[in-house]
Amino acid sequence: MNRPILLVDDNPMDVELTQLAFRKSKLTNPIEVARDGEEALAWIPRWEAGEPTPVVILLDINMPRVNGLEVLQALRAHPVSRLLPVVVLTTSSTSHDIDAAYRHGANSYIVKPVDFDKFRTVAGQIELFWTVLNVPPS
Numbered sequence: 001m002n003r004p005i006l007l008v009d010d011n012p013m014d015v016e017l018t019q020l021a022f023r024k025s026k027l028t029n030p031i032e033v034a035r036d037g038e039e040a041l042a043w044i045p046r047w048e049a050g051e052p053t054p055v056v057i058l059l060d061i062n063m064p065r066v067n068g069l070e071v072l073q074a075l076r077a078h079p080v081s082r083l084l085p086v087v088v089l090t091t092s093s094t095s096h097d098i099d100a101a102y103r104h105g106a107n108s109y110i111v112k113p114v115d116f117d118k119f120r121t122v123a124g125q126i127e128l129f130w131t132v133l134n135v136p137p138s
Helices: 012-024 037-041 043-048 068-077 095-103 116-133
Strands: 005-008 031-034 056-059 086-090 108-111
Touching: 005 012, 005 037, 005 116, 012 031, 012 116, 031 037, 037 043, 037 068, 056 068, 056 116, 068 086, 068 095, 086 095, 086 116, 095 108
Parallel strands: 005 031, 005 056, 056 086, 086 108
Antiparallel strands: none
16 A cells, blocks of 8 residues: 655645646555644644554645644654654745754755646656655664
8 A cells, every 4th residue: 555645735726736736647645635734733643543654744834823844843753753754845935944944854845836837747756756766764
């Protein structure tokens, strides 16, 4: 069974575009969606209970209630999610956000392309690297 990809994004249009980009890239991993930081953190007890952990987490930064950096800190603080790959996938290109994401343990930082074809290319590269090429810790 292919492990899922967890997409954490509060913008319904960005969620739809990301899912469409992955479908067009013929992604074989199921995509789980958390529509904000609180929903993302609610996955931790599910993983502790034995649900498959994601092969990668795609995390937006700018979200209400619990922002992406807070989610990242919580993921890195918990044993079940400490080593999960987290790719920040966001519209923010500020050096402050980029530096903060890496300080909090992001594995990668990608600024979402505005153009759909470019975004589809990015989605395909994410899928290829994180689900095929990358060797995760055991």
